[in-house]
Amino acid sequence: MKILVTGYSGQLGYDVVRECEIHGLDVKGVGRNELDITEKEAVFSLVDSFKPDAIIHCAAYTAVDKAEDDRENCWNVNVEGTKYLVEAAKKRNAKFVYISTDYVFEGKGEMPFNEDDQANPIGYYGLTKYEGEKAVQSLIEKYFIVRISWVFGINGNNFIKTMLRLSETRNELNVVGDQIGSPTYTFDLAKLLVVLVQSDKYGIYHATNEGFTSWSEFAKEIFKQAGKDVLVHSISTEDYPTRAVRPKNSRLSKQKLVENGFKPLPSWQDALSRYLVQLNQEVKSGE
Template sequence: MSQKVLITGANGQLGKELVELFTAKGFEVYGFGRDKMDITNQAQVQEVISTLKPNIILHSAAHTQVDLAESEPEQAFSINAYGTRNVAVAAEAVGAKLVYVSTDYVFDGTNDEPYNEFSPTSPLGVYGKSKLAGEQFVRDLHSKFFIVRTSWVYGKHGANFVKTMLKLGKERKELSVVADQRGCPTYTLDLANAILELVDTEKYGVYHVSNSGNCSWFEFAKAIFEEAKLDVVVNPCTTKEFPRPAARPENSVLQHMSLEVNGFSKMRDWKSGLTHFIGTNN
């Protein structure tokens, strides 16, 4: 009997990728965007989940606009914290495994070393704080969970850094990109495949899932233009030169300790992920 999977945030860039992958793998997939299930409405969440009784819930719905979150903290916490609580409570009631997609923004980025799953969290802004509150609700209210922290996500759906660079690269000959923030670019296809591998087990816990290796935004942009064969001069600049409402962590490099010690597949290098993405979508 095929397993039922309910996916929140099914219209988002990761949500769409999860719907496609899990459908292709023979799961009975139910994708919900905000139009069909508003996660901030507890009664609606309970009704949908108790009626469907999914085996697995992939919770990728979120308020992800980092700068906007600073000016609307109630909205960010309503979705990322309480919305997650609603999903966790309803998932626990039907005995579903739960995957909560979290973020590198739960860290302040002041470490010199990569962050592992046991590094102390201390988010800088509202977005990171609200996502961490969501993690806490999952830990407190659910017994079979995977918290998946990821970073610098891009893919074929939705808006993202790679698509922005490809667009700008066709319009301009020169660009300035921030060089003093480091992280791990993550291709949605690789992230979705890792989630697929996780939910097939009972190795619950917190996982860092990004592509392997790391770079700065400046190095990432240069690699994108190289891969797409676009002739663009990229100049490094500092975060201070591009002030934004929300502070960004300087170091967002994630170490995959949990994937390693639990015997999961190694994530492919970020450059290989980028090559695949540009080769199949450009």
């Protein structure tokens, strides 16, 4: 199976390519330098030359706060770029995997959102990702839409790396405690995506590591597992204003995965411990 992976320079795309290689698949990963997905002709040219059986679309405009003001670029990447890739995939009769987000939901209440719950994004980034979902559904039949949240991986910046960096100079931190969701380790997610794309069980899925937590509790667990003596104060969203509104409830139900026979991802605490080991190995190998 030949697979084209966009967003190779990001956290998820990097791990998806590595997982494809482990499975012996013929994979090509492209980052921003290799492919501008907002250029239709470039997209079609690459897909026509590589001839993939599936495209796993990990590339996205993910700067949530910046998106509120940089709307044209955000739209072009998340909506127009997605359309071009889907159209190119359809022309080849290839499968299409679209990585979406918890931000397509408004984030009210305390119940986990199901795969078929009505999307109602409260920020521009979430709106563009939802428009991308709609484009996928309207243009191609062989699609997987996979919504994820709170992503962390070895390749790129994330919340864990930020907390560890701050722990070098701070012994107290204020962290938001009223936004609830599930951290997602790209290493685990990549394994699922590679299994998913080789199936024909199309549709919308939610895929995060198991269990729910808040950002402040996540931070406490990071410091606990990393052996860092940092006091975490839980604060409200209102006490930490940002340009874009964040959903307070990012709980996602993974019911569809289970129903279709896919193995749920391990707990987020387990994922964190493995990630910290990997981080330490990367640091040592770079010394």
